[in-house]
Amino acid sequence: MNAADTQFLETLAKLNNSNPFSRERLELERQALGDAYRPDDDELWSRTPHTRLKERPNVALLTERADEMAVRMREKLQAGETFDRQLQEQYDALATYVLYYRHVAVRKIDEIAGTATQAKRHRVWREFWSEYQLFFSGTARVGHDRQAAAHLFACLFQVRRAFKHIFDCILGESLPVARLREQVWQSIFTHDLQRYRRSLYHSLRELPTLITGPSGTGKELVARSIAMSQYLSFDPEQERFVEDHSCAFTPLNLSALSPTLIESELFGHRRGAFTGADADRVGWLEACRPHGAVFLDEIGELDMTIQVKLLRVLQQRTYCRIGESNERTFAGKIIAATNRDLAAEMHSGQFRHDLFYRLCADLIETPSxxxxxxxxxxxxxxxxxxxxxxxxxxxxxxxxxxxxxxxxxxxxxxxxxxxxxxxxxxxxxxxxxxGEYRPHTPQQVSRVEWLANAESGKLSAEQMLRSYATWLYAKHGTYEAVAKQMEIDRRTVKSKIDQAMLAKLQGSPSKRA
Incomplete structure (x- = not known):
């Protein structure tokens, strides 16, 4: 091993644990390749019309060099040479890198777990297992441990899915979007991928994620990326994953439902629990698979009584159906989103402080x-x-x-x-x-519709109040700001919002997202 080989191994070990969407990853690529590094106009991985279908040249160079190094080091082991602890750890990282690019990165997701034939999926695993044994038999690692190999296979498949979903769902070439991709990766794996693989892969789902940002910035796509990238256990005896990753995302738009319906949809209910409950109902928390996630969109709309119940889910991972007293356990992950100012909501008493601090342990903000x-x-x-x-x-x-x-x-x-x-x-x-686009603004709609009607004396006092409150809400985005300007209670503001007018003011035929 010469000095260049030693430096390459040290750098590759760090790179193997790095966030692929980070600046750190680029610097490690430069260090690993040295003079062979090729400057790239599209350095940060982002889905653009020009880069999405090609492999980055520096990654191809890294993979080629890692392959060569892995062959040489494996030959040394087969010849009876032993590695010290540091070199063994570097070899493990090198072998993991090579296994990923040979057997996982080159595969479509459905070839590993999905619509491909059973025989094809089995072949992917068997090829991985065969080369895993070649790399690790005779080393300090338990080379013939199928469970260890299955766990590594599951982790590498998770990396493959996470990269694809982040790359495909979070569009844009700007630095704010690059930072968003980096944050989403951290939400899935934390900043330390090695520690995640070692001990956090089963428990990190207990940490909720809160996504904030303006309406229309892709909060649901971020949530989907996280939900579809959770760890799935692989059974080496059955040669299959224990769950179907395509069923991992369960979205629930709270703003479209009444408090009673939200509670029933989320927690489920027992027959006869309330008028109209003609049969037992399984709620979304119960239906969520252990490796899935429930997405609560517009969390700021949640009634205070339901906030208490949700807090219990986050703290104790338990809940009860409506009309039942026996506790059930929630096994998945909670992802919430809002475009509201939750700090203002807490100040006005409309959102619980303890729930907010539980949710924001992992906070992501989508850029405008x-x-x-x-x-x-x-x-x-x-x-x-x-x-x-x-x-x-x-x-x-x-x-x-x-x-x-x-x-x-x-x-x-x-x-x-x-x-x-x-x-x-x-x-x-x-x-x-x-052949054209006409931006919808509050000023345009107000002049054309409600303000013109007010000037002509066609609005009643109630209509005037509703129209003005709705216009202010479209302008400011929070009930608190409207309540302060109109000098009325926040609840009154909320009851006066005209949803049809609001949709026009926001230039959208649907409710706020």
């Missing part, structure tokens, strides 16, 4: 589209093309070109995109259908 474009204006082109491919795959290039030309000609360069990615997608859809 304005923040992304302020960092990298050119990112708009890539986002529009990716959205065009989703909307009209066969016409993506022409649609994207048409949309970008229309935006450049008709919208100011500093247009804030208040609806964020959702608004940008709506813009591309409108241009596909109408």
């Amino acid at each position: 589209l304005a923040a992304q474009l302020a960092d990298r204006p050119a990112a708009l082109e890539g986002l529009v093309l990716l959205l065009a491919e989703r909307i009209a795959p066969g016409e993506a290039n022409t649609l994207a070109s048409e949309a970008l030309q229309w935006i450049a000609k008709n919208l100011p360069a500093d247009y804030a995109w208040p609806g964020n990615i959702r608004e940008l997608e709506q813009c591309v859809r409108n241009i596909l259908v109408r």
Whole structure:
């Protein structure tokens, strides 16, 4: 082993434990490759029209060199040479890296666990197990331990799924989005992947995740990425994973349901527990698989009495169906999201402090589209093309070109995109259908509809109150801000919001997301 080999092994061991979406990963690649490192315009992994279908050249160089090093070190072991503890740990990291890129990274997810034939899935595992034995037999590691191999296989498959879901779901080339991808990876594995593989893989799901950010910034996509990337145990005797990863995500939009219905949907109920409960019902917490996640969208809408019950789930992992006294255990993960200012909600007494601090042990904030474009204006082109491919795959290039030309000609360069990615997608859809896009703003709708009616004396006092409260809510985004400006109670504000008018003010035909 010369000095260059020693440095490569030391660096690869660190790289093997690093976050692939981080700047640290890039620096480790530079250190490992030295003069062979190739500068890359798209250094940080992000899904763009230009980079998504190709392997980064530095990763290919690393893998090639790791393969060569692994062969040489394995030959030394087979010749009877022994490694000290440090070198053994570096060899373990090297072998893990090689096993991942030979048997997991090159496979589609369905080839490992999914729609592929049973024979094909079995073959992937058997090839992995065979080479695992070649790498580790005769070393300090228990080389013929199928359970250890199965756990490593499960961990590497989790890495493969996490990378794919983060890469595919979180779009954008800006630094704020790069940081978001890095944070989502940490939510799945923590900042120490080695410790996660060693001891946290079964217990980390007990830590909830809270996603905050403006409406339309992809909070549900972040939640889906985390939910679909949870650890799945692999049974080496049955040669299969114990759970189906495709059933891991259970979303529940709290803003669309009444408190009674939320409680029933979440916790389930017993027959006769309330009027209309004609049969026992399994709630989402009970239906959630041990390796899955329940996503509570609009957590800020949750009634205080249900907040107490949810807090118990987070603290003790137990709950009761409505109408029952026997406790049940929740086995999955809780992910919550909101676009509200929960600090203001707590200050006004509408959100429990203890629930907030339980939720924000793992906090992720999704950046606005304005923040992304302020960092990298050119990112708009890539986002529009990716959205065009989703909307009209066969016409993506022409649609994207048409949309970008229309935006450049008709919208100011500093247009804030208040609806964020959702608004940008709506813009591309409108241009596909109408050849134009008309941004919806509170000022436009107010002048055309409610304010014009008020000036002409057509509104009753109740209609005036509802219209003004709704307009202010669309402008400020919180009940507290509206209540303060109107000098009325927050609950009164909430009861006066006109959902149909609010949808128009926000430029969306649906409820707030």
